[in-house]
Amino acid sequence: MELSTARLCFTMLGLLAGLASGLEITSTGQQPMEKAKGQSVKLDCQFALAPEDSGPLDIEWSLLASDNQKEDKVVILYSGDRTYEDYYEPMVGRVHFNSPDPKKGDASINLTGLKPTDSGTYQCKVKKAPGIRSRKMQLIVMERPSKPRCYTEGPTEEGKDIVLRCTTSEGTKPMKYSWEKTSDGNLLPASAVMDPVGGTINVRNASAVASGTYRCVASNRVGREECTLYLKVTPPPNTAGIVAGSIIAVLLILIIIAIILFCFCRIRNKKKYEKEICNEIREDVPPPKSRASTARSFTVGSQRSSLGSMSPSNLHEYALKPQYDKIPSSEEYERPPSHVPLPPASATRMAGPNISRMGGIPVMIPAQNRDGSIV
Structure with a gap:
């Protein structure tokens, strides 16, 4: 009796297990998917129903919270032969079922215009009573590098250490930088030290041989961009000549200023002297010439009067x-x-x-x- 009861229990458990294992998700497991910003991705979820699965079909896609204290976000839902795509506001208009009739076994979805905020773990859950299955997959949305900028730091003179730097303002890390010389045999100078993480190349004790065209490539797992730089190593400047020229220029300026001040003082003193002379009364100045002419006219007039009063006999x-x-x-x-x-x-x-x-x-x-x- 006890043996038959045990057999009956095992039989019932087997039937329940068979019923529970009727619904299956046939999609194979995938590694984390890495996509670039702005691209599209298909999240695959294929399933198969068993004859025992007679209940209504429900398909639910959700973005799982990274923190246990936060709730999962339902992205899209299929229930009662109807699709609901407006559950998650940040993805409204960008998420759709891959098949117009998901009940035929294709519960996959397509995401368009990917953003870095779309990164996370997605779960596909298919329910058809009494069967229920789910599958998880991870999506990583990366930002490809923007156009980098190449420039030099420090003086580009012979005998100096010249630093070539390559930076990009956008891009998901880890970012990798590589330098190459595109002229003169594509060989970097022997004294060049490259940093692939910082994006720099240090040319120590640079010489004229280091002159040429350089290219920097910034890359990550979803894209790459590059920039070019022309380096010209110049001879050191003539410091003595620059100092001498500066001194001569300063002396010329001082001389010009001194000449201007001298002329100004001369003009000022001259005006002051003329003003004093005009106001001074001198005692040794001779009288005006008009007095002499008056005396002459008086004498001549007197003589004429006298001559007029005389007769010819007494002339x-x-x-x-x-x-x-x-x-x-x-x-x-x-x-x-x-x-x-x-x-x-x-x-x-x-x-x-x-x-x-x-x-x-x-x-x-x-x-x-x-x-x-x-x-």
């Missing part, structure tokens, strides 16, 4: 008066009164009666002192 006596015939010069006029010559003693004055007898009209001449003033 010879007037000729005896030399002091009235000569107009004093400017020197004689400016001479002090003490040096003015006196009229000659031989000259006789003509009396008034004599002038009347000769037909002339006597004229009264005012008395004057030795200084010429009227008394």
Whole structure:
């Protein structure tokens, strides 16, 4: 009795196991898939139903949370002969079933326009009562390197250490850099040390042989980009000549400034001197020439008046008066009164009666002192 009961239990367990193993996922396991940003990927999930699986078919794709404290995100769902593609907002419009009728055994999905945030572990779960199966796969979305930039660091002179650097702003790590010389036999200088991780190549004690064209290639598992650089190693500059030229230039500038200041001071002093001369009154300046001309006009007018009043008979006596015939010069006029010559003693004055007898009209001449003033 106990033996038959045991056999019955084993039989029931076998039937349950057979029922449970009716649904199978036939897709083979895959390694983590690596795709580049912007590409598309197909997540494969093929299944087979058993005659025992008579319940409704449900297919669910979800993105498993990397942290146990977070919940899984349903990406797409097929249930009741209907597809639901708007469960996960970041993938709306980018996720679709590979087959228009998934119940025929193809539960695969396609993801388009991949983003780095799409990376993670995806689970395909197929349910058709009483059978249920699931499969997990990992997707890694990588960013291919952007166009790198090649440049040099430090002076490119002979005898110096020259560093060639290659950097890229975008790209999923790990990133690998490689340098090669595309000219002069494609051989790097013997003193060159390359760093494939940092993207640098150090040319120590560079010489003119190191000049040429270099190419850097930045790559990761999903793509590669490159840039080129032309290196020209120049002779060291003439330091003595540069210093001498600088000194000469400074001296010329100082000389020009000194000349400008000297001319400015001269002009300023000259204007100041002319201003002082105009305001100064000198005592030894001779009187204006107008006084001499006035004296001449007065003397000539007097002579003409005297001559007009005389008759021809007494003109010879007037000729005896030399002091009235000569107009004093400017020197004689400016001479002090003490040096003015006196009229000659031989000259006789003509009396008034004599002038009347000769037909002339006597004229009264005012008395004057030795200084010429009227008394």
